[in-house]
Amino acid sequence: MIAAVVAVWGAAVARTVAAGTVVPWDSKNQVYAFFRFLAAAIEAGATPFWNPFHYGGHPSIADPQSLVFAPLFVLWALIDPAPSLRTFDLLVSSHLLAGGLALALIGRRAGWPAAACVLAAAVFMLGGVAAGRLQHTGMIVSYALLPAVLLLVDVALDHRSTAAALAAGVAAALLVLGRNQVALLLCVVVAVAAIVRLVAAPRPGRFLTSRLGVLAVMAMVALGVAVVPMLLTLQFAALSNRPAVTLADALAGSLHPANLATLWAADVFGTHGTYFGPGGPASPDLANTDDSFNYLFVGAVPVLLIAWLGLAGGGVVRRGCRLWAAVAALALVYMLGRYTPVFPLAFAHLPGVDLFRRPVDGAFVLVAALAPLAGALLAAYVRDGLPQNRMLPALLAAAVVTGPAAAAVAFAAASGQAGHAAMALAISAAVTAVAGVVLVAGARTGRRGLAAAVVAAMAAAELVGWNGAFRLNAEPRALYAALEAPDPADAAVLVVVERAVAEAQAAGERPRVEVIGMGGPWQNLAMVRGLEATNGYNPLRIGAYDRLVAPGEENWRFGFRRFPPSFSGFDAPLARALGLSILVLGAPIETMPNLPQVPDAELLLAGPRAWVYRLPGARPRVELRARGSGTTSAEAAIGPGGALGAARLVAWRPDRIEIETAAAEAATLVLHDLFYPGWIAAVDGAPVPIRPADILFRAIDVPAGPHRVVVRFAPLASANLLAALRGLAGH
Structure with missing residues (x-):
């Protein structure tokens, strides 16, 4: 049997x-x-x-x-x-x-x-x-x-x-x-x-x-x-x-x-x-x-x-x-x-x-x-x-x-x-x-x-x-090759994209990419290749991010991309705060429907499989601001801020980030990663709270002088579980 x-x-x-x-x-x-x-x-x-x-x-x-x-x-x-x-x-x-x-x-x-x-x-x-x-x-x-x-x-x-x-x-x-x-x-x-x-x-x-x-x-x-x-x-x-x-x-x-x-x-x-x-x-x-x-x-x-x-x-x-x-x-x-x-x-x-x-x-x-x-x-x-x-x-x-x-x-x-x-x-x-x-x-x-x-x-x-x-329940495996073993055309695009990302990372930054109009297998290809993306393919997204950035559920064609006032284009303040630096498009950017204004971008690859652009002006992933400079309006808040010293990433992995700060006075460290329950922070090993900055991002108060800040995702910590339980009871 x-x-x-x-x-x-x-x-x-x-x-x-x-x-x-x-x-x-x-x-x-x-x-x-x-x-x-x-x-x-x-x-x-x-x-x-x-x-x-x-x-x-x-x-x-x-x-x-x-x-x-x-x-x-x-x-x-x-x-x-x-x-x-x-x-x-x-x-x-x-x-x-x-x-x-x-x-x-x-x-x-x-x-x-x-x-x-x-x-x-x-x-x-x-x-x-x-x-x-x-x-x-x-x-x-x-x-x-x-x-x-x-x-x-x-x-x-x-x-x-x-x-x-x-x-x-x-x-x-x-x-x-x-x-x-x-x-x-x-x-x-x-x-x-x-x-x-x-x-x-x-x-x-x-x-x-x-x-x-x-x-x-x-x-x-x-x-x-x-x-x-x-x-x-x-x-x-x-x-x-x-x-x-x-x-x-x-x-x-x-x-x-x-x-x-x-x-x-x-x-x-x-x-x-x-x-x-x-x-x-x-x-x-x-x-x-x-x-x-x-x-x-x-x-x-x-x-x-x-x-x-x-x-x-x-x-x-x-x-x-x-x-x-x-x-x-x-x-x-x-x-x-x-x-x-x-x-x-x-x-x-x-x-x-x-x-x-x-x-x-x-x-x-x-x-x-x-x-x-x-x-x-x-x-x-x-x-x-x-x-x-x-x-x-x-x-x-x-x-x-x-x-x-x-x-x-x-x-x-x-x-x-x-x-x-x-x-x-x-x-x-x-x-x-x-x-x-x-x-x-x-x-x-x-x-x-x-x-x-x-x-x-x-x-x-x-x-x-x-x-x-x-x-x-069956399509040719070659249709999804980009996710496993990209064909020469897709591989050529990825070489350009990954080189641009590597150059930015060598300079101490963590750029984000956006992929639009490249077909189904490319929708979540950034996840497979280890590229931090502003969009993807998933019906579930963090609500505040979805409202302000409007990345959409699908990006396989241009027509799905919308540009709300909070994200009025690829060179909008919110786009720069996210560190959006690389665009991978299935056609020239000037042909994109709904795009209010074509940004001033460097063309890295001009087809025929993809058009790759480098956007200038991306904000650093970490920066110091004067205490109390955070606001509740994403569009108004994302400005240059006060330069109070230096902050740099020294270690990074998906669930843990280490940052060194050297502030001239007590300041706020802003990390341009999404604010979400379960993230915890410590300054020189001492726990400190994380609060929202510019609605979407994370803010951590740091003292003057040199310090090491560790931010890690601990969703299973008792504090987060109790908070989740209280939130559920509140609903």
């Missing part, structure tokens, strides 16, 4: 490797860059808690997508300072393998035959969201943890095992630390599954009483592991640019009912070619969805089992199926969002739902439920044979299948693609018919085990064939 699960997973991975592809988009442009920073920080002997190469400085420890609390990635970073694109993909995919194996073991413990275990694992590892949304690394990792948590909880309760309880608590904490909507929904699933497990025991009261110690261990461990990271994330959220989510925003992330046809017909909307289905431009009321969100393909065999054996045959109400049938139904209602009255009620009344803007994320829960449900139904077939179908349940099952199919054809007809949709449905119907014949033949000949193995193999082949290395 285990070998078969690994073989299915390996076949899908092999397709990706053989095609020379990698998981695209956010997986590389955002999360892989974080992984490279994590590895580089560890190699440098620093903590990866503060990322200076991203939006002028970023609290990685509080960012759910930073991988700081993802054990497998951290362990790999300890041995590999520059992980490859392929390594990253294999690490992500290995989480799915672990989830599939855990689900197979759950089935084995329930007495399923090997074929049912493999079917459930294959659907879990390769079905729907596990393929279509493989780019969303954090959600994939959260999704993959669910079976492990369920398995460990079951083992702990069955055997009253303290070791299993400890492991279950850690696994549950890691699920919580996904800190995304998928993690929230899956935590609810775990809680419900545990309650069902307790209630279903022969003597529930006695069973619960005898397991109170085990439950207490699980709860305490989960709380102990998760509480501090969660507190830091909540601290960041309160200070971030994250807007409040309205019901209208959330409803725009609903699943169109016609997309349910993709559960069994992979290409019904051209997902494997040119997508023409609901979402995005085709459906303005579903603007927060696209083809990757809407792709649900788990295969014809699981849908056949659920419709025929489950709905028509009443299998969904059997023990072992009831929980997953109910979870799947609730997830489906949640995903549909605007198309049922349930989601608006949940948004208004259930804690946590109003924090997220895409009910379609419930698809992760749907697939996580369909996988064990299909496995349990196939196991019931092997054990009991085909059920007796009744009229009303059979009509319900037929409606469940034909309704979405008809809606899909109708939607496709509006764009002249009805024939394509009908053909995709016909292909799925043919696979369904073959699987049905196999199951009937197995029941009649008494070879149900063999029939189950055949249909499980069919399902696995269909999943590998449709969901392995296709448009939504």
Whole structure:
């Protein structure tokens, strides 16, 4: 069984490797860059808690997508300072393998035959969201943890095992630390599954009483592991640019009912070619969805089992199926969002739902439920044979299948693609018919085990064939070469940029760069190359910085850059205070939309891949000012200040800065790094407070004479955690 699960997973991975592809988009442009920073920080002997190469400085420890609390990635970073694109993909995919194996073991413990275990694992590892949304690394990792948590909880309760309880608590904490909507929904699933497990025991009261110690261990461990990271994330959220989510925003992330046809017909909307289905431009009321969100393909065999054996045959109400049938139904209602009255009620009344803007994320829960449900139904077939179908349940099952199919054809007809949709449905119907014949033949000949193995193999082949290395989860590795091994054109640009940065650093400065219009892989390339950047690609940013600098979430094209009054151009006082010295642009600066005024800049490279400019007038990273010279207006405050002596950087790493000062009188040291909770300072070893300077930066009072100032990021210090807790209580 285990070998078969690994073989299915390996076949899908092999397709990706053989095609020379990698998981695209956010997986590389955002999360892989974080992984490279994590590895580089560890190699440098620093903590990866503060990322200076991203939006002028970023609290990685509080960012759910930073991988700081993802054990497998951290362990790999300890041995590999520059992980490859392929390594990253294999690490992500290995989480799915672990989830599939855990689900197979759950089935084995329930007495399923090997074929049912493999079917459930294959659907879990390769079905729907596990393929279509493989780019969303954090959600994939959260999704993959669910079976492990369920398995460990079951083992702990069955055997009253303290070791299993400890492991279950850690696994549950890691699920919580996904800190995304998928993690929230899956935590609810775990809680419900545990309650069902307790209630279903022969003597529930006695069973619960005898397991109170085990439950207490699980709860305490989960709380102990998760509480501090969660507190830091909540601290960041309160200070971030994250807007409040309205019901209208959330409803725009609903699943169109016609997309349910993709559960069994992979290409019904051209997902494997040119997508023409609901979402995005085709459906303005579903603007927060696209083809990757809407792709649900788990295969014809699981849908056949659920419709025929489950709905028509009443299998969904059997023990072992009831929980997953109910979870799947609730997830489906949640995903549909605007198309049922349930989601608006949940948004208004259930804690946590109003924090997220895409009910379609419930698809992760749907697939996580369909996988064990299909496995349990196939196991019931092997054990009991085909059920007796009744009229009303059979009509319900037929409606469940034909309704979405008809809606899909109708939607496709509006764009002249009805024939394509009908053909995709016909292909799925043919696979369904073959699987049905196999199951009937197995029941009649008494070879149900063999029939189950055949249909499980069919399902696995269909999943590998449709969901392995296709448009939504595989693009040529060369498209992301800039992040790993830049091609000659990109390498030539980086030589110019890094030479200019090195020259400034040799003069005692730490210049910042801004990259615009260079395409997706360049959005966070500064993080990979160790260049301090004023922008990047991440939906989460420090709120005050985002308002004043307005770097935007994406910089792959010029049109996303806005210039508010506080940052009126690349030569604005705030730009100079940030130390912005190098611009890397995908076209000449004079062609940039929205730029109020072309700055007086030195052209270092004039295409054809990039235009690189050096900006004059950047302020020093550290400077001394007269006491009391700080103001609360960023634009007014960033002036020349009084020169009261000398301040220079003598040591720097991401989480620690050392500065020597020599002031003629008591002065204020201004460090042009972002003010954020958790940074602490000491002058000659004596702790001193840090206060805001010019809203964004850090100010530290220093006495007259020579002194050494050490500034370091200590987010786990008790003072910061207590402050975060007080701030949370205040809200």
